[in-house]
Amino acid sequence: xxxxxxxxxxxxxxTPSQAEVGDYDLITTVINLIAPxxxxxxxxxxxxxxxxxxxxxxxxxxxxxxxxGWFAWQTVQxxxxxxxxxxxxxxxxxxxxxxxxxxxxxxxxxxxxxCWDYESxxxxxxxxxxxxxxxxxxxxxxxxPATSLVSPFVFRFNPWSQTKxxxxxxxxxxxxxxxxxxxxxxxxxxSDDGTDSIVWHHNGLRNMRALLAWLKNNxxxxxxxxxxxxxxxxxxxxxxxxxxxxxxxxxxxxMINDSxxxxxxxxxxxxxxxxxxxxxxxxxxxxxLDEGPSVELAARLPGFDANNLGTLNSAVAARYxxxxxxxxxxxxxLNYSRYSYEQFYDEIANAPSEQIRxxxxxxLWVKDTVNLLTAVVPxxxxxxYVPFFRNLNDSHCSTIVDFENGxxxxxxxxxxxxxxxxxxxxxxxxxxxxxxxxxxxxxxxxPLYYVIDQLL
Numbered sequence: 001x002x003x004x005x006x007x008x009x010x011x012x013x014x015t016p017s018q019a020e021v022g023d024y025d026l027i028t029t030v031i032n033l034i035a036p037x038x039x040x041x042x043x044x045x046x047x048x049x050x051x052x053x054x055x056x057x058x059x060x061x062x063x064x065x066x067x068x069g070w071f072a073w074q075t076v077q078x079x080x081x082x083x084x085x086x087x088x089x090x091x092x093x094x095x096x097x098x099x100x101x102x103x104x105x106x107x108x109x110x111x112x113x114x115c116w117d118y119e120s121x122x123x124x125x126x127x128x129x130x131x132x133x134x135x136x137x138x139x140x141x142x143x144x145p146a147t148s149l150v151s152p153f154v155f156r157f158n159p160w161s162q163t164k165x166x167x168x169x170x171x172x173x174x175x176x177x178x179x180x181x182x183x184x185x186x187x188x189x190x191s192d193d194g195t196d197s198i199v200w201h202h203n204g205l206r207n208m209r210a211l212l213a214w215l216k217n218n219x220x221x222x223x224x225x226x227x228x229x230x231x232x233x234x235x236x237x238x239x240x241x242x243x244x245x246x247x248x249x250x251x252x253x254x255m256i257n258d259s260x261x262x263x264x265x266x267x268x269x270x271x272x273x274x275x276x277x278x279x280x281x282x283x284x285x286x287x288x289l290d291e292g293p294s295v296e297l298a299a300r301l302p303g304f305d306a307n308n309l310g311t312l313n314s315a316v317a318a319r320y321x322x323x324x325x326x327x328x329x330x331x332x333x334l335n336y337s338r339y340s341y342e343q344f345y346d347e348i349a350n351a352p353s354e355q356i357r358x359x360x361x362x363x364l365w366v367k368d369t370v371n372l373l374t375a376v377v378p379x380x381x382x383x384x385y386v387p388f389f390r391n392l393n394d395s396h397c398s399t400i401v402d403f404e405n406g407x408x409x410x411x412x413x414x415x416x417x418x419x420x421x422x423x424x425x426x427x428x429x430x431x432x433x434x435x436x437x438x439x440x441x442x443x444x445x446x447p448l449y450y451v452i453d454q455l456l
Contacts, residue, residue, distance in 0.1 A: 209243070329369075329398065394451060
C-alpha cells in the first residue's frame with residue numbers, strides 16, 4: 001500500500017500542467033499502473049537481419065526489468081547473444097526509470113572520454129575512457145551521484161534546474177567501450193613496457209542496436225523522444241541519432257549534443273585548417289569505423305561522407321528536416337580539446353607549462369568551432385549554442401549538474417532558452433555564440449562547483 005501511494009504521489013508531482021503529444025489522460029494512466037503497456041512497435045523479422053541487426057534477449061533470460069517498477073532506476077542486462085558487451089567483455093547493462101503517465105522518453109548517453117591503446121582503455125592514463133571494468137548493477141544508486149545526479153535531464157527532482165523531460169520515461173545509457181558508442185572492432189592492446197596486454201571490444205554500435213531492440217520489444221513507442229548526452233555521450237548522440245530516430249519512430253523527435261562535437265575534418269585536408277583530422281584518422285582505424293559503422297550510417301544518411309565525419313551534422317539535419325536538433329559546448333573547454341589534440345600535436349604534448357598548453361588547445365578548439373559553425377549556421381532545424389566559460393569541469397559539458405552559468409550575457413540568453421528552443425520552439429532553432437571573454441570570468445565563486453570539481 002505504501003509503495004502504491006508513493007507511486008501515485010510521484011505521478012501527481014510529475015504530471016505536466018498541460019498534456020502534450022505522448023502524454024496519457026488520467027484513465028489511461030490508471031490502466032497503465034494496473035496493467036503496464038507493453039511493446040507496440042516490436043522488432044520485425046527483417047530488422048533481425050543484416051550487418052547490424054536488432055537482437056533482443058533470448059526467451060527465458062532474466063534481464064532484471066519489472067514493468068511495474070515506476071519512478072525507480074531499474075538495471076537491464078543484455079545477453080551476449082544480442083551482440084552487446086562492454087569493452088572488457090563483461091555484460092552490457094543500461095538503466096530505465098519509468099513514468100506511468102506518458103510514453104515520452106529521454107535517452108541520455110553517458111560521457112566518459114575515449115580510448116585507443118592499452119593505457120587509455122585500462123584507465124591508467126589521465127586521458128582514458130570510463131568504466132574500463134564494466135558496469136555495476138547499482139550504478140544509478142544515490143551512492144553514485146556522478147551518474148544518478150549527473151544532469152537535470154536524468155535527475156527528476158533537480159533543485160536548481162527544471163525541464164519538462166524530467167516527467168518523461170528516462171533511459172540512462174552507460175558508456176564502457178571507449179568509442180563514442182560507434183565502434184565495431186575487437187583490438188589487442190599491449191602495455192608500453194610489454195608486460196601485459198588486453199583484448200578490448202570497441203563494441204559501441206552493437207550495444208546501441210541491442211538497446212534499441214530491447215526498447216522496441218518491451219515498452220511503447222514514444223510520442224516524443226529526446227536523445228541527448230554530454231562529452232562522449234554527445235558524440236554518441238549525433239552518431240546514433242539516425243538509428244534511434246528511424247527504429248524507435250517517435251512522433252516528435254529532438255536531439256541535443258552537449259560537448260561532443262564531431263568537427264569537419266576532410267580526408268586530405270590541412271590540419272592547420274581542420275585541427276581534428278589527426279584525431280579522426282586515429283579513431284576511424286582504432287574503432288573500425290570505415291569497415292562497417294560508417295557504411296551503415298551512409299546508407300541511412302545520404303549526405304554523410306565517411307571520409308569527413310563532420311558531415312554527420314548537416315546530414316542528420318537534412319535527413320530529418322522536421323526534427324529540432326541542437327549542439328552546445330563551451331568555447332573554453334579544456335577537456336574534450338585535450339582528447340582532440342594533445343596526443344596529435346607535439347607542441348601541445350610538450351608544452352613547457354599548463355598555461356601555454358591551454359592556450360594552444362584553445363586556439364585549435366576555436367578554429368574547429370568556427371568550422372562547425374560554418375557548416376550548421378545555415379541550417380534552420382539545427383541550433384548551436386556556444387557560451388564561453390563555466391568554472392566547472394574545465395568548462396566541459398553545458399548540461400551537467402545544472403543549467404546555470406551557461407548564459408550568454410551579451411545576448412541576454414540562458415542555456416534554458418536554448419533547451420526550450422529545441423524542445424518547444426517553432427521556426428529556426430536558436431543559434432548564439434558568446435564572444436565576450438570577460439563576463440564569465442568575472443562571476444563570483446561558486447562553492448557547489450568547487451566541491452564537485454574536487455570530487456571529480
